[in-house]
Amino acid sequence: MNFPFKPFAHLQFTQALNTTIQYNLSDSCAESLSVQQLLDLETDQSFLKQPLTYASIQGDERLREEIAVATSHQYQSMHVSLYSGVQEAIFCALNAILTDGGEVIAIKPCYPSLVEICHQLGAKLHIIEPKFEQQWNLELSDFTQFINTKTRLIILNSPHNPTGMVIDDSIQYALIEASVKNSYTVLLDEVSVWTHPQTPNAKLLPNNHKTDTLKNILRLGVMSKSLGFPGIRIGWAVTQNAKLQARMLEIKSYLSICCSRTDEQFARIAFKHRQKILEHNNQIVEDNKKLFNSFVKKHQRVLAWHTPKAGLLSLLRIEQRLTPTKFSTELAQKYQLLLLPSQLFGLDGPYYRLGLGKSNFVDALNVFEKAMILAK
Ligand SMILES: Cc1ncc(COP(=O)(O)O)c(C=O)c1O
Structure with a gap:
């Protein structure tokens, strides 16, 4: 018999990190108003x-x-x-x-x-x-x-x-x-x-x-x-x-x-x-997509993605030496940066969930770039 209410892997993973996250590069939500x-x-x-x-x-x-x-x-x-x-x-x-x-x-x-x-x-x-x-x-x-x-x-x-x-x-x-x-x-x-x-x-x-x-x-x-x-x-x-x-x-x-x-x-x-709120939120996503396309071009030997036609998310492929779980754990614990491995959503391989909705995306990318250079 299946055990009901098996814990969700993505929630277990983030809770076990036991660290404060400053930059969430995997967030599935648009920017929030106060x-x-x-x-x-x-x-x-x-x-x-x-x-x-x-x-x-x-x-x-x-x-x-x-x-x-x-x-x-x-x-x-x-x-x-x-x-x-x-x-x-x-x-x-x-x-x-x-x-x-x-x-x-x-x-x-x-x-x-x-x-x-x-x-x-x-x-x-x-x-x-x-x-x-x-x-x-x-x-x-x-x-x-x-x-x-x-x-x-x-x-x-x-x-x-x-x-x-x-x-x-x-x-x-x-x-x-x-x-x-x-x-x-x-x-x-x-x-x-x-x-x-x-x-x-x-x-x-x-x-x-x-x-x-x-x-x-x-x-x-x-x-x-x-x-x-x-x-x-x-x-x-x-x-x-x-x-x-x-x-x-x-x-x-x-x-x-x-x-x-x-x-x-x-x-x-x-x-x-909602019209005003969506115009504001969607502009952030479009700006972040442009920014990220330039970022991928700059690091094309290690990074690849497909620009999403819509929505706030995409998968990023990263070629590096650690397993995705270890790499994500290191990003969180050393850099307070959250980038969730895709296996938490049911896909094995060197993929990570990328959220495009946040206004601090550029700061998060700067931290991520530094982490990638040091992880080589
Ligand atoms: C595709 C999808 N459906 C449903 C949900 C659940 O949304 P909420 O937690 O706001 O109820 C999420 C949350 O990430 C989602 O990505």
Whole structure:
């Protein structure tokens, strides 16, 4: 029997480092505003008079409405449920969908919960592995080869953590359309979907799904990544599948029951001003991409990467003498610099997760350059 709640390797690794990190080169979040900076964006501060009672289980109606509008015109507030981080929504979704095990098609490397929980629930996993040599890109046939009558779930995360790959619209459409015949759910983990070089309101994902497919789609989002608010612990699940939505909320009632009311209010303000926040955050990412391309050119004998089309993350290949785990440990303990080896996300080899969202990126690169020179 599988041991439930096996510890997550990436969290175990960072906790065991037992050192203060000054530069996080693997952060998956955009730059964060302070509480004061967020409050300064909003003139209507009437929410400060609200009593700090429990929130409702499904979550604040006005925030759910904002999320529905930002997701697609095909959704209304009733289709949105709030969770304490999208991590909680993932747990509820997988427990609701994989009641009888079934088969799951997923990508690895990945954000660990997306496959670990399926595995621990006894599902049979078909894993698709993007390759550096193919710019991490995937084909439709990578997925369709595994679809059969036992398929319960296809998990798509685009822009992808940790490769930075974007799954083509045509692939997403085709997999969603095929769900009608084979009756599986397509889980779209869209946590960094608003981080891309186009206008902040443009969406990377197709938004006009056919009405007969809408019940098979579960879209997940969160405050932490593109918006840069990991300290506002709010995630969401959007679906027109009322049965799945209700079951997920029943499972949530075993966990947080409801979100923090203060977090809901902060999230509402951030959502109201998201265009300004995203413009600022996305500019930092674009500037860091340019900077990093020059950095890779300068060190091309040891470094290689593929510039991500969207999202906050990419994988960096480093040729050096230590094992990735030893190298990362040394960077953390000698230089207070965090650069996570990709094996923590399910990919062996000389790869490391690179986060592009932070405004101190240039300082972190200076420290990293010094560490690389000394490690030779
Ligand atoms: C792809 C992906 N999904 C979900 C999550 C969970 O986000 P949160 O911890 O903010 O709930 C993360 C966090 O890193 C992630 O990268």
